[in-house]
Amino acid sequence: MNWKLKDVLMMGIISVLFGVIYLGCTYAGGILSGVLTPMGLSALGYEPFYGIYFMAGAFGVYVMRKPGAGIISEMLAAIIECLLGNYFGPIIILSGLVQGIGIELLIALFRYKKFSYPTMIAASVICSVLTLLYNLVVSGYNQIAVPVLLLMLAVRIISAIIFSGVLTKLVCDRLAKAGVLRGYAVGKEFAMSEE
């Protein structure tokens, strides 16, 4: 795969930035989760921020538009988060792989040519479902009652639509318009539309 050093650094630094934003949200999620613990819904507290997890992958594949961009970006983000001291350590590399596949699956089916809002939103929904399936097995969520799982999935999907579906595209398009992403596939599309 043809990745340039600057692509790797760009994704690495963006992942760090998302990682720090995510860390801030983890504190918020932790407080929310703590509040929800007496009601037995602690895991729900983290669900509103799930979309931010998917942003690194969505950003990578949206900007670079080539096979593997989503998966590699999400795994880079996971390795970096592991180094920054996430208490699940290398386990999040495994979740990163699942998230990367989730976000890239639909875009790959469209041969990396369609990047409209509906595509990005649908990719985010697929990613939410796939990651919940992963949670069912690995986190033991299959022990939880179905209505609660559906509630968690619903919150996760809404979060994913907002953050990785809409916000990622919005921010990338603005960055491309500002001319910052000239060296990447998304920047070329904007350069063409302005001519």
Added chain:
Amino acid sequence: MNNLRVERWNPSVKMFTVLLSVILLSFQYKIMVTLGVFLFCLIMMIFFSDARFKSIIKILIPATFAALGMFVMGLYYSKNNSITSMDVSDISSVPYALRAAMSTNLISAAQLGSRILAYAGLGIFFSLTTDEEFFISSLMHQCHLSPKFAYGILAAVHLVPNLGKEYKNAVFAFRTRGIRVGVFSLKPVFAMLVNSIYWSENIAMAMQSKGFSDNESRTYYIEPKVGVYDILLSIAILSLIVFAINSAPI
């Protein structure tokens, strides 16, 4: 004594041991096994590593809260006897419904909570006993991660302390222009995104101008190797988990 430190364990082998342990634990529900794995990780960290006791406790606090949260969640909403499936229209029956659910769900609750503890134990064990440069070097030598990814990751990680400064700069820049910036404002974040992309281009250029090349052969400062003991330790731990899964009563 220094030979017995888990810091010396090859990081790639250690990582795969942790990941394989997680996969083994995913397909079983025995509380003794999950708690055993958690205790084992603690013992390894306290007696066979240089990890400071204080940092172990500090990182364990959020993990314990997460485990406690999952425990209470299991207590209320296990699929066997969830309070969602009960008739709670009659308000006087609610405490009874809660108690009934709790008594039958205790085991699944313990299964859920202890599983999070086991994962956190494994994760913390890895994080606190692995040097980041040694880990990335090992990924290069054992997992064939290309040097541009390896050094890209390290460069990004080392930029973290600058992000806070950059955020403050962005906020000040907006203020001097008379633009209000609130705590949740996305404006400085957008400015940081722009700067991050410029940074990445500049760092890439700086690395290349210093002669960094991905295709040519290079020398390495640290060259981790996999020895017999690395593999033996991994096999021993994984067999212990398999043995525990097969023989533990609950």
